[in-house]
Amino acid sequence: ALVLGIESSCDETAVALVDSERHIVAQRIASQDEDHAPFGGVVPEIAARAHAERLAPMIAGVLEDAGIALSECDAIAATAGPGLIGGVMVGLVSAKALAMATDTPLIAINHLEGHALSPRLADESIAFPYALLLVSGGHCQILRVDGVGEYRRLATTIDDALGEAFDKTAKILGLGFPGGPAVERAALEGDARAVPLPRPMVGSGEPHFSFAGLKSAVLRAHESGQYETADIAASFQQAAVDCVTDRLRIALAEMDDVDTLVVAGGVAANATVRAALEQLAVDHDMRFAAPPPKLCTDNAAMIAWAGIERLGQSDPLDISARPRWPLDPEAEPVRGAGV
Ligand code: ATP
Ligand code: MG
Ligand code: FE
Numbered sequence: 001a002l003v004l005g006i007e008s009s010c011d012e013t014a015v016a017l018v019d020s021e022r023h024i025v026a027q028r029i030a031s032q033d034e035d036h037a038p039f040g041g042v043v044p045e046i047a048a049r050a051h052a053e054r055l056a057p058m059i060a061g062v063l064e065d066a067g068i069a070l071s072e073c074d075a076i077a078a079t080a081g082p083g084l085i086g087g088v089m090v091g092l093v094s095a096k097a098l099a100m101a102t103d104t105p106l107i108a109i110n111h112l113e114g115h116a117l118s119p120r121l122a123d124e125s126i127a128f129p130y131a132l133l134l135v136s137g138g139h140c141q142i143l144r145v146d147g148v149g150e151y152r153r154l155a156t157t158i159d160d161a162l163g164e165a166f167d168k169t170a171k172i173l174g175l176g177f178p179g180g181p182a183v184e185r186a187a188l189e190g191d192a193r194a195v196p197l198p199r200p201m202v203g204s205g206e207p208h209f210s211f212a213g214l215k216s217a218v219l220r221a222h223e224s225g226q227y228e229t230a231d232i233a234a235s236f237q238q239a240a241v242d243c244v245t246d247r248l249r250i251a252l253a254e255m256d257d258v259d260t261l262v263v264a265g266g267v268a269a270n271a272t273v274r275a276a277l278e279q280l281a282v283d284h285d286m287r288f289a290a291p292p293p294k295l296c297t298d299n300a301a302m303i304a305w306a307g308i309e310r311l312g313q314s315d316p317l318d319i320s321a322r323p324r325w326p327l328d329p330e331a332e333p334v335r336g337a338g339v
Contacts, residue, residue: 001074001311004098005304006059008051008091009083009111010137011035011042014300015055015062017073020308022121024301026066028058037177041167048086055094070102075314077307080108081322082138088321096317105314107307112136112327114302115264116145121305122291131258131286133248133277134327136265137163140209142251143327144258148309153328154251155207158335162240162267165211169218169236173229183233184270190234195221197239199246207251208334214239241276248277252284260287269293 002025007014016027032050036042063070078095081088092108099106115134120126128150132143140162142155160168163180170179175186197217200210218236221227252261261281267273274290281288295302 001308002068002072003075003077003107003304003307003311004059004062004070004073005109005300005302005307006055006076006078006091006095007111007114007298007300007303008055008087009079009081010087010298011047012298013051013054013058014298014303015058016300016304017062017066017068018121018301018304018308020311022124022305025068026062027299027301028062028065029299030054030058033178040171040177042084044084044086047084048090051087051090055090059094059098070098070104073102073104075105075107075307075311077107077109077303077310079111079114079303080319081110081325083111083323085321085323088323092319092321100317106317106319107310107313108315108319109303109306109310110325110327111303112139112325113149114306116143116151116327117148117306117309118264118291118295118302119262119289120309121302122295123289126260126262126289129258130260130262131252131255133244133261133263133268134265135162135244135263135267135273137161137167139265140211141327142207142248144255145262151327153326153331154254155209155247156331156334157209157211159210159212160215162209162211162244163265165215165240166267168215169233172215172219172222173232175229175233180266180270183237184272186230186233187237187272190228190230190232192234192238194231195227195235197221197235199239199242202243202246205250207247209243209247211240211243214243237270237272241272244273245276245280248280258286260289262288263290264296266297268296
């Protein structure tokens with residue numbers, strides 16, 4: 001089977017064709033980094049307009065690259081949320097039009113499910129259930145994944161997402177946008193023990209996250225003028241990693257029967273994060289998996305793959321774009337936390 005995937009929930013416009021043998025037959029990604037860089041963050045209106053201008057020619061381009069007609073696709077999968085609503089609407093409405101014109105099933109995909117299932121696109125041996133650390137620009141969660149659509153959230157952040165903390169740290173340190181890769185690069189030249197920074201929530205019996213205090217401490221360290229930028233970046237990255245591994249230890253204690261630890265989302269592209277999680281998995285006698293970095297940050301191959309996993313499903317043409325869409329709708333609200 002062959003699925004066309006469309007992603008437009010944040011600031012990458014992406015289109016991909018993926019088959020059930022896990023081949024990414026063709027894909028294109030247009031990053032809007034240059035459009036948003038002057039503002040130091042994603043501007044929703046600019047993002048929506050950029051998606052609207054770029055998406056249609058990219059769909060045509062991907063089909064051309066693959067030498068495939070739209071009518072040969074078994075489904076059209078598009079991100080239907082969560083994300084910046086203008087962008088999500090551009091992708092979802094485009095998918096609806098294509099589905100209607102070719103009488104092909106439309107599959108509305110939760111962007112977070114795209115991230116959550118991406119390790120299975122990269123590696124066919126990743127089987128359910130697995131423990132998932134989902135760390136992206138808007139989310140920081142630990143989930144138990146029992147199957148497609150079967151997610152139990154064990155932890156979330158009470159303030160910032162981990163990717164957001166990287167982005168804010170980059171902004172404070174003047175490292176530019178997007179922040180994650182910039183902080184990782186700067187940290188290579190720094191000493192992770194140079195700057196004393198807090199590890200928020202570490203020691204708490206609940207596995208939740210908090211990064212706002214860490215960000216404030218980075219700001220104070222920067223403003224003190226006592227430290228090198230690279231040392232702050234490295235110390236921040238290490239503090240973040242220490243928080244993540246401590247929180248995961250608590251959550252994994254509740255998942256005794258799970259033998260695979262998986263990380264996904266943009267921050268999963270970070271080599272220090274990956275190495276720490278791999279070690280954590282070894283300590284817990286678990287298998288560790290992380291998709292290749294290009295499948296961690298936003299892309300359409302993971303959306304097409306989620307469509308493959310959901311093949312047979314067909315969503316109505318009046319389905320709505322959703323700015324919020326939790327993977328685990330049953331999860332209890334945590335004080336101050338988003339979904
Ligand atoms: P969400 O998936 O929650 O809706 P998003 O789609 O904006 O949010 P992703 O594209 O999945 O987020 O991830 C982007 C985030 O990942 C950004 O915050 C970025 O700084 C971070 N990131 C990307 N690469 C790295 C890296 N090498 N190290 C640390 N963080 C990174
Ligand atoms: Mg981006
Ligand atoms: Fe994402």
